[in-house]
Amino acid sequence: MFQTITDKPAKEKQIDLSFLFSQHAESRLKYIQDIGKATDKVLGFLEERTKPFSGIQPDDLQPSFDKIDLNDEPLPLEEVLDELKHLYLDHAVAFHLPKYIAHLNCPTVIPSLVGEQILSAVNSSLDTWDQSAGGTLIEQKLIQWTADQIGFENGDGVFTSGGTQSNLMAALLMRDSFSYEQLGFDINKNGVPKEKLKIFSSEHSHFSTKKSAAILGLGQDAVISIPTDEDFKMRTDLLESAILQCISQGDFPIGVVATAGTTDYGSIDPIHLIGDIAARYQMWLHVDAAVGGGLLLSDEYKYLLDGIEKADSVTIDYHKTFFQTVSCSAFVVKNPNVLSLISHHADYLNPKDQKANGYPNQVDKSLQTTKRFDALKLWLTLRNMGKSQLGAYYDKTISLTKMAAEMIEAHSSFVLVNPPKLNCLVFRFEKSQHENIDWNTLNKDIRKALFYNGEALVAATKYKGNNYLKFTILNPSMTSADLKEILGLLEGLGLELIKKLEYKLEN
Ligand SMILES: Cc1ncc(COP(=O)(O)O)c(C=O)c1O
Known part of the structure; x- marks a missing residue:
């Protein structure tokens, strides 16, 4: 016999059902x-x-x-x-205004907004078939499409909340598959092994790889930073010597992260060569294409991703270079079986026999349980706008970046650090005829002054320990006039500030 909590029924509150979304x-x-x-x-x-x-x-x-x-x-x-x-x-x-060229935020396409409208109203959760039905098939078809673009014949994967979560999944699978296959150690059951497992990535890779190593109990020092060449690409000779050193110390090299589009420079690591090295040492190859993923859409520039098919896993951020609303991202693997390493089953949600009965459940491959139906936005975009238009948008942003690089190089007030590869340019205000100026503080203050005035937004970063400015160009509606205006604003602020004594360095 069940006991009731109280004998006295509480007085029921009047509820107003007009707020409830219903039929x-x-x-x-x-x-x-x-x-x-x-x-x-x-x-x-x-x-x-x-x-x-x-x-x-x-x-x-x-x-x-x-x-x-x-x-x-x-x-x-x-x-x-x-x-x-x-x-x-x-x-x-x-972000929709062309004078916003700070971080990796794109303007969004209208089919993606239409998708937001539908997905939030219907509110499917993409963990299980019984909470989404066709939604699960839409996500799976888009993952399959993305895998095909990458060159994975039989790939699989899952939509994620962003590149950070996708990179975490990559590090997780690297760790668990290595432990399982090469140490015969089941991390899922036993926790992290005592052996030192190492991951290699370029000095310009995204900080989420170090963060993932920390979260996964490997420690952030498990990520070995490999220096880059003058084009900001990972030096494969130094990668190989770092791997050999790791082995000679008795540690275990488990994976390499190649970045296809670094956050600051847009540089693409030599994926082919890195893939060969990873294969030689039986290491996992992850390609972080959070930034460069849009190249998959491009007839003109897709070749820049050559070698990506050698990867074991890839991060693609549709909310960066596919012009989708936040969040919209994917983690894609070459071998679908590896995803079983992160499958956990709950009787109430995804019992093992449900899979055997043929019900597809994305939760079996995901770190999340309740999961947004972000795939719908990309679905409507591809169906309504098409891959070719989307790719043309991305191509345009690359040519705008090249144009901006030419303008900066031709300008007597600025020095450019990196060749234009994808969408990012690092540069700073520096006039050669002025000597003994603290360009570091000056450039920091230029950016701050522009941020206070808001006419344009640019980012800041460091190059060789010094303060620089950064453009991230992701708006295909931008024009050369916009670029000229932004450079004019930066120069104007620079010229005004340089007059102040505080930027003069002692001899
Ligand atoms: C190369 C790279 N990887 C991963 C990420 C993380 O992506 P998200 O912000 O979607 O988590 C970023 C973000 O800028 C990035 O530039």
Whole structure:
């Protein structure tokens, strides 16, 4: 006999079901009206915003948030959206404007936004067939398509929240497959082995590889940084000698991460050569193509990814170079069987016999359980816009980057660090006729001043320990006039600041 918690039934609160998204006419009407109000606000954002950033700083914005008590009586949606305009929309960084060329944020294509509308309304969860049905098949078909573009005959994989999660999966599979196959040690059951396992990546690889090693109990020192050549590509001679040194110390080289499109320089490691080295030492090859993945779409530049088919796994960030909304990313493997290393079964969700009965479940291959149906956005984009147009968008951004590199090189106020490979350029304001200037502080301050004014947004990075500026060009609607204007703004700020005594160095 079950005991009830209390004998006295609690007084039931009146609930207002009009907020619930449902089949009822009242709900459908509210959905249309409220989504219409939200759309108006988004259109206002597009119409009103002329510069990528308002320049607002946390101290200016925080007081408006401090005034809000989330326990207050609720407000009509119009008022909530007006409030949101002041709190967020008026200051949100506008990636759709061509003078935003800071980080790897792309403007998005409309089929992707249509996908967001449908996927959030239907709210499928892509962990199991019984929570998604056709959604699972859409994700699987897109993974298959991506694997085909890479050159994996029978590949498999899963959509992830981003490149960081995809790179984590790569390090996880490297670790677990090595331990299982070469040490005969089951990490899933026993935890991390005592042997020192090492991963190799270029000094310019993304920090998520080190972070993954730390998360996976290998320690971030397990990632050996290999120096790059003058084109910012991994030096394969140094890779091989580092592997040999690792072996001579009694440690175990388990995998290499080749970066196809480094975050700062857009450089692509020599994948073919790295693949040969990885094969020679029976190591896992992961290609982090979070940035360069868009090359798969390009007739003109796809050859830059030659050798990617040698990889055991690949990271592709559709939310970077496929113009998809955040988040939309994939982790793809050549051998589908390796994914069983991360399969866990729960009676309530994905019992083992369900697979035997032919039900496809993405949760068997994923670190996530509940999982967004991000695949729908790419599906609608490929079906409605097509691979060729999408590739043309990406090609355009590469030619714009080349144009920007030429402009910087021709300019007497700037020095360019890297040759234009994909979408990133590292450079700085530096006028040769001025001597004894602290260019480091000056360039840091130029970027800060531009950030306060918001007319354009550029990024900052370090090259050989010094402060530089960075363009990441991902907007195909950008023109040479935009580039000229941005360089003009940077030069103007540089010339104004250089007059100040504080940038003069003592002799
Ligand atoms: C080369 C590279 N890999 C991985 C990542 C991480 O991707 P995400 O931000 O989607 O997690 C980035 C992000 O910039 C990147 O540049």
